[in-house]
Amino acid sequence: MRRPLPDRGAPWPQVKAQMLELAQGDVRWREGKTAVYVFNAGADVEQVQKEAYVLFMSENGLGPAAFPSLRQMEAEVVGFGLELFHAPAEAAGVITSGGTDSISMAVKAARDHARKVRGVQGRLNIVLPRSAHPAFDKACAVMEIEVRRTPLHGYLADAASMAAAADGSTVMIVGSAPNFPYGLVDPIAALSELAVERQLWLHVDACVGGYIAPFVRLDGAEIADFDFVLPGVRSISADLHKYGYCAKGASTVFFRSAELFQLMAFDVRDWPGGRMVTPTLAGTRPGGAIAAAWAVMQFLGVDGYRRKHALVTDARRRIEAGVEALGFTVLGRPQLGIVAFTREDVDCVALWAKLRERGWFTGVTTEPKSLHLMLSPIHAQVADQYLADLEWALGAVAGPTEAEARYS
Numbered sequence: 518m519r520r521p522l523p524d525r526g527a528p529w530p531q532v533k534a535q536m537l538e539l540a541q542g543d544v545r546w547r548e549g550k551t552a553v554y555v556f557n558a559g560a561d562v563e564q565v566q567k568e569a570y571v572l573f574m575s576e577n578g579l580g581p582a583a584f585p586s587l588r589q590m591e592a593e594v595v596g597f598g599l600e601l602f603h604a605p606a607e608a609a610g611v612i613t614s615g616g617t618d619s620i621s622m623a624v625k626a627a628r629d630h631a632r633k634v635r636g637v638q639g640r641l642n643i644v645l646p647r648s649a650h651p652a653f654d655k656a657c658a659v660m661e662i663e664v665r666r667t668p669l670h671g672y673l674a675d676a677a678s679m680a681a682a683a684d685g686s687t688v689m690i691v692g693s694a695p696n697f698p699y700g701l702v703d704p705i706a707a708l709s710e711l712a713v714e715r716q717l718w719l720h721v722d723a724c725v726g727g728y729i730a731p732f733v734r735l736d737g738a739e740i741a742d743f744d745f746v747l748p749g750v751r752s753i754s755a756d757l758h759k760y761g762y763c764a765k766g767a768s769t770v771f772f773r774s775a776e777l778f779q780l781m782a783f784d785v786r787d788w789p790g791g792r793m794v795t796p797t798l799a800g801t802r803p804g805g806a807i808a809a810a811w812a813v814m815q816f817l818g819v820d821g822y823r824r825k826h827a828l829v830t831d832a833r834r835r836i837e838a839g840v841e842a843l844g845f846t847v848l849g850r851p852q853l854g855i856v857a858f859t860r861e862d863v864d865c866v867a868l869w870a871k872l873r874e875r876g877w878f879t880g881v882t883t884e885p886k887s888l889h890l891m892l893s894p895i896h897a898q899v900a901d902q903y904l905a906d907l908e909w910a911l912g913a914v915a916g917p918t919e920a921e922a923r924y925s
């Protein structure tokens with residue numbers, strides 16, 4: 518709908534008041550009743566994100582020579598990721614704007630590898646477990662690559678089905694750590710074996726798990742290997758703006774070697790503006806997002822991440838026990854921050870809607886219909902309240918029908 522710009526500008530206090538008024542209708546995520554879209558690590562982290570973002574809000578990651586500050590911060594953030602994911606010395610990576618961006622860039626590099634290095638002609642394909650994120654479909658749509666989704670086994674990627682689906686035109690196979698619908702880490706070791714045996718490019722989508730799994734492992738969780746320790750893994754996406762608790766607009770993508778990393782970049786010379794080399798799809802890259810990522814990582818350190826993530830684990834365990842006591846079944850064995858649970862005799866989508874009446878905004882998984890929570894540290898404070906409200910919603914949704922109630 519067309520709309521005229523106001524003829525005259527308004528004073529900032531008035532504009533700000535309007536914005537706060539608009540926000541009245543938004544979910545109250547600061548109170549912990551949101552378990553999707555927002556990662557709430559607490560007011561301390563939020564303050565660091567905000568102030569660091571504002572300090573570098575106008576600076577541009579497109580110009581590392583002009584902003585050596587950003588170049589250094591990005592190099593350090595990438596370095597932390599390489600260290601966390603046991604990357605070999607020749608590995609490389611970059612900050613992107615988000616998971617979809619990181620995944621698209623990895624697909625682009627793998628596509629170029631298939632064409633330029635392996636010399637594959639004709640239509641290309643990618644082999645994905647059914648649970649892999651739609652960001653891959655988006656990348657494949659843009660690059661005209663066929664998507665082959667394979668069935669799951671116990672909510673996890675099935676290496677045998679993926680092996681059957683892959684062929685000489687496969688540019689990439691994918692495993693998630695964890696997948697979004699169930700929060701479960703795929704058997705990456707088995708996929709790595711397949712990748713090594715058939716010389717396939719294995720991408721690990723650790724957008725959700727990358728910045729939580731290494732820390733909960735330090736706290737004793739037995740997380741199976743999912744990173745460059747496994748020889749078949751050629752690239753990894755890991756989002757800073759999810760369990761890295763950084764400001765939005767920040768993810769990382771890593772490649773096993775500098776040669777693979779080079780396949781991602783764009784180098785354009787044939788125009789009047791001079792040579793332009795950009796590592797990712799973006800031209801301008803927000804300095805604020807890079808700076809906030811660096812600042813949050815400095816602020817938390819290993820110790821801070823362990824403390825914040827321990828709250829997530831605590832919330833998840835209490836919620837798992839609580840929902841099981843209410844007759845639900847947890848799907849698989851979640852180990853990180855996502856949990857999905859179902860009850861065959863209840864319409865979980867109706868439950869989800871009922872819970873919204875009490876201010877909860879969470880997710881749903883559709884196969885099978887389940888409630889889905891992506892937990893943050895704040896949820897350790899509200900887990901009991903969630904369980905009490907779930908019990909209430911269960912009573913309301915699974916209770917007597919209107920007719921039964923009238924005649925009882």
Ligand SMILES: Cc1ncc(COP(=O)(O)O)c(C=O)c1O
Nearest residue numbers: 615616617650652696697724725
């Ligand atoms: C497993 C997984 N991969 C990729 C993405 C895409 O990330 P983004 O929304 O930052 O583009 C998501 C988003 O939730 C995800 O859960």
